[in-house]
Amino acid sequence: MALFDLAWSRHTGGQFVLRIEDTDRHRLVEGSEEQIYDTLRWLGLDPEESPELGGVYGPYRQSERLDTYRPHVEQLLEDGHAYHCWCSSERLAGMRAEQQRTKSSGGYDRLCLGKSAQERAELPGFSETPVVRMHIPDDVSLEFEDLIRGTVKAPRPDDQVILKADGFPTYHLAVVVDDHLMNITTVVRGEEWISSTPKHVLLYQWLGWEPPKFAHMPLLRNTDKSKISKRKNPAARLMWFRERGYLPEALRNFLQLLAYPPVGEDDSEVASFEEFVAAFDWQKVNTTGPIFDVKKLDWLNGHYIRQLSGTELSARIINFAEESGALTDPTDEQVALVARATPLIQERLTLLSEALGKINFLIRSDDDIEIADDARAQLNDDAPQVLDAAMAALAELNPFTAEAIQPRLRAVLVEGLGIKPKFAFTPLRVGITGQRVSPPLFESMEILGRKSTLLRLQGLADSL
RNA sequence: GUCCCCAUCGUCUAGCGGCCUAGGACUCCGCCCUUUCAAGGCGGCAGCGCCGGUUCGAAUCCGGUUGGGGAUGCCA
Numbered sequence: 001m002a003l004f005d006l007a008w009s010r011h012t013g014g015q016f017v018l019r020i021e022d023t024d025r026h027r028l029v030e031g032s033e034e035q036i037y038d039t040l041r042w043l044g045l046d047p048e049e050s051p052e053l054g055g056v057y058g059p060y061r062q063s064e065r066l067d068t069y070r071p072h073v074e075q076l077l078e079d080g081h082a083y084h085c086w087c088s089s090e091r092l093a094g095m096r097a098e099q100q101r102t103k104s105s106g107g108y109d110r111l112c113l114g115k116s117a118q119e120r121a122e123l124p125g126f127s128e129t130p131v132v133r134m135h136i137p138d139d140v141s142l143e144f145e146d147l148i149r150g151t152v153k154a155p156r157p158d159d160q161v162i163l164k165a166d167g168f169p170t171y172h173l174a175v176v177v178d179d180h181l182m183n184i185t186t187v188v189r190g191e192e193w194i195s196s197t198p199k200h201v202l203l204y205q206w207l208g209w210e211p212p213k214f215a216h217m218p219l220l221r222n223t224d225k226s227k228i229s230k231r232k233n234p235a236a237r238l239m240w241f242r243e244r245g246y247l248p249e250a251l252r253n254f255l256q257l258l259a260y261p262p263v264g265e266d267d268s269e270v271a272s273f274e275e276f277v278a279a280f281d282w283q284k285v286n287t288t289g290p291i292f293d294v295k296k297l298d299w300l301n302g303h304y305i306r307q308l309s310g311t312e313l314s315a316r317i318i319n320f321a322e323e324s325g326a327l328t329d330p331t332d333e334q335v336a337l338v339a340r341a342t343p344l345i346q347e348r349l350t351l352l353s354e355a356l357g358k359i360n361f362l363i364r365s366d367d368d369i370e371i372a373d374d375a376r377a378q379l380n381d382d383a384p385q386v387l388d389a390a391m392a393a394l395a396e397l398n399p400f401t402a403e404a405i406q407p408r409l410r411a412v413l414v415e416g417l418g419i420k421p422k423f424a425f426t427p428l429r430v431g432i433t434g435q436r437v438s439p440p441l442f443e444s445m446e447i448l449g450r451k452s453t454l455l456r457l458q459g460l461a462d463s464l
Numbered sequence: 465g466u467c468c469c470c471a472u473c474g475u476c477u478a479g480c481g482g483c484c485u486a487g488g489a490c491u492c493c494g495c496c497c498u499u500u501c502a503a504g505g506c507g508g509c510a511g512c513g514c515c516g517g518u519u520c521g522a523a524u525c526c527g528g529u530u531g532g533g534g535a536u537g538c539c540a
Binding site: 142157 | 476501
């Protein structure tokens with residue numbers, strides 16, 4: 001949502017405002033506000049105004065704006081557009097259960113409408129502290145214009161509560177008051193709000209304000225097609241992707257693709273945020289709720305990793321390793337090693353989190369190389385012979401570089417011993433890395449150096 | 465239940481009446497390249513939910529139906 005908000009505000013030269021809608025004190029979660037800031041910052045979607053940054057329309061936390069809402073509630077009450085309701089939650093629950101049972105259409109039954117506290121107190125299901133409800137007129141307009149969908153119909157609203165018993169406004173009142181006071185021109189929100197929009201339009205009317213434009217985005221869905229939830233899908237917490245080793249630019253591109261057709265060169269699906277902003281048009285936003293396909297994100301992530309410069313990628317690998325705790329306080333040698341090894345693994349990476357595992361054999365000490373079972377199983381009977389010949393050739397090779405190692409080993413093993421390359425190099429790979437698959441062999445040897453290379457080859461030869 | 469939204473390959477989509485025997489991307493499967501694995505190149509499998517109508521002509525327009533989603537809270 002924020003992505004499209006920002007794209008639109010950039011496209012039109014507007015401001016991107018972040019407001020925290022924390023009007024439900026029962027659902028307050030420690031740290032969730034921080035998580036929002038962290039996520040936006042990570043994705044590079046920085047707001048112009050927010051609770052952190054402040055701004056001329058502050059405060060930007062609804063819990064700090066209680067005094068702002070009160071006079072408007074008073075006005076609605078005075079104008080007869082709203083009324084007090086003393087119904088207890090027990091009574092309301094019972095009423096709904098009854099409606100459910102008789103399959104009659106829902107909505108508050110207006111028991112309190114037109115009654116004073118004293119009159120209402122005589123009836124059952126009375127609660128001391130009243131709430132304030134909207135008095136929805138019979139001729140309420142059920143249509144509105146949506147930037148994405150055009151003319152949209154919505155269900156007939158209930159007598160919605162706008163001020164709760166604890167003095168907090170509900171979302172419906174708060175969003176209207178704040179959007180007006182903060183000069184919001186465009187409301188971008190999820191499809192789930194379509195059915196509430198008539199209430200909001202009504203409030204604008206009653207308060208004598210010009211309503212903003214609305215854009216209702218499709219809802220992201222779980223693999224089972226239900227509305228995305230943190231319960232069912234860890235990916236609903238965007239920082240999960242950071243923890244998994246995804247690049248923010250890849251996730252941004254992916255998110256964009258979920259709700260918007262390709263905008264890149266030749267309609268490429270890989271497109272920068274700038275390209276997205278330049279092409280932005282509400283009418284092109286998709287109306288169907290997409291399902292997260294992580295496979296495509298993986299591909300995008302690999303693509304973005306390959307586009308990074310070597311130094312940039314190794315910096316990100318180090319950074320990720322530190323954040324994930326895989327590497328604490330890396331030494332200069334470790335950093336240098338990662339930098340040298342990065343080109344070997346760059347095009348083999350899907351996630352940043354895979355990097356250290358792929359070059360682990362370079363980091364470990366020579367006597368700490370364990371030969372994996374499936375790697376050992378690859379070895380042929382001629383492995384000892386191959387290892388001996390390779391060690392002899394490498395012992396006196398100068399310089400000890402990949403460019404020199406490759407032709408030398410080729411000459412000795414492939415041409416000299418007459419062994420096919422595939423089988424000639426396997427024992428070396430197993431000895432050097434302990435693995436069946438690895439980054440390029442000769443470059444690895446170069447990084448490792450002659451001493452370690454020979455030590456490891458000898459180690460494998462001894463174990464045969 | 466009621467109301468609202470939506471409907472093209474497994475997934476993300478292009479398509480806005482003839483250019484569509486439906487195009488692209490991801491996945492998957494072959495082949496090429498190759499010291500393994502990747503990356504890259506080439507090729508392949510796979511889709512307009514269904515029924516009516518409008519029209520010379522429908523993936524595209526209309527109606528219905530089915531399916532999915534959302535709302536129906538002193539949640540947002």
